Amino acid sequence: MIDLKILREDPERVRESQRRRGEDPGIVDELLDADEMRRTAEASFGALRSEQNALSKHIGHLQGRLKKASDEDRPAIQAEVEQALAGTSDLAERVKSADARRSAAEAEAAELLAKLSNVIDTDAPVGGEDDFVVVEEVGTRRDFAAEGFAVRDHVELGELLGALDIERGAKVSGSRFYYLTGVGALLELALVNHAIALATGNGFTPVIPPALVKPAAMEGTGFLGQAAENVYRLEADDMYLVGTAEVPLAAYHSDEILDAGSLPRRYVGYSPCFRREAGSHGKDTRGIFRVHWFDKVEMFSYCAPEDAEQEHRRLLAWERQFFDSLEIPYRVIDVASGDLGASAARKFDIEAWIPSQERYREVTSTSNCTEFQARRLRIRLRDDDGVRPLATLNGTLVAVTRAIVALLENHQQADGSVRVPAALRPYLGGRELLTPLA
């Protein structure tokens, strides 16, 4: 949620943000009205309640005196009590209805506020999915024609290596499911260990978070808005399967006030990720590029709002460091306004080169959510100036399945074997090459 003070003082800034996202700017004015109503209702309830409190306190004092009073004083005090009591029922009724109006107004304002996406960073490129800006291209793409062999895609390579079993994935769980087997399974563990080592080496606290969360965590991170259709919900228990460790890592400090001196707090989580992939029928149906479940190592950072932009660059730098170490060519894009999630003010993706598709595809994503998630989850910082919301940021270190796709395809050899980049070898028992079975 955004700051209502910003909304009141500079509504046009929020309207413009909504326009750039391709969302409804009208919510801003509805919310302003609702907020006005809420404040009015708050004031009239407060006045009535104040009156009631004063009267109630007066009665309390009288009752106290009555208990200690002598027999001859008692009737006089008793009369005073009864006089004070007159009309209290009526007042109580008025308080009650004012309270009802207040909570209705509050609920309406809250509902509108929850619909509003984060205010976009003005530096983010404006436009839709295709209007991203390429920040940088890194690495050298191989010329397989020059090397003299036809590119195999990750499905073929995975089968040759005995790393991947998609047919059985479908048999057991349906489409978009898979088994990682043999070196495939080892590859996941290697990638994960490598990522965790990189993060802990940079001061992150490693975390294995719950992948099943209550509605508050899902709502708080902003995934129940337009992204709701992609979230798995367990009806019987009113729980959600997370689509990313961002959710439990963000909710980790919900309802807490963190000492400013303890910031930034950086966590690296390893968790399964579940995505319904609604609306992507027919897209990426081959292989494990787009699946309903995969494992991921995610960075998450809590920091002071004024440091968020710099922190965002750091997360991006660590993501790049990881893909550099895998020796995979990639580019960095600055995601356009219309393609940001509800929580993000700005987002950078790393897109790895996928030889079989001859194009760059998203493998990581880092978002600066500024204070948006923190407000929803009531996570604040305390410094010398008092208490205020902090900023949250997240970034992928490795989404295992997509990393495996990129790795197999980019490092394949003519005979179907796959070269292991040096950085990964320590996590694969020193192996330099993955070779086809039999």
Next chain:
RNA sequence: GGAGGCGUCGCCUAGUCCGGUCGAUGGCGCCCGCCUGCUAAGCGGGUUGGGGUCUCAAAGCCCCUCGCGGGUUCAAAUCCCGCCGCCUCCGCCA
């Protein structure tokens, strides 16, 4: 799954039986003063969070906040109902 206990403003804690003088006691910690070769001790004061109002801002004032949500009542930390969490014991189980 069954039985019992507990949840108070950073931590601990009083109050809950018998509703009002509790907008919540005391200790620890922390902050600011005083005192003092230094430190410690001592003395005095302050110390939940949110909303509203006023203001350039602050101070002030008002409302809410005793796990959460309802209810009873003129009045709820206190009584009633539901929920959540933690602990203990039993059962079951990776």
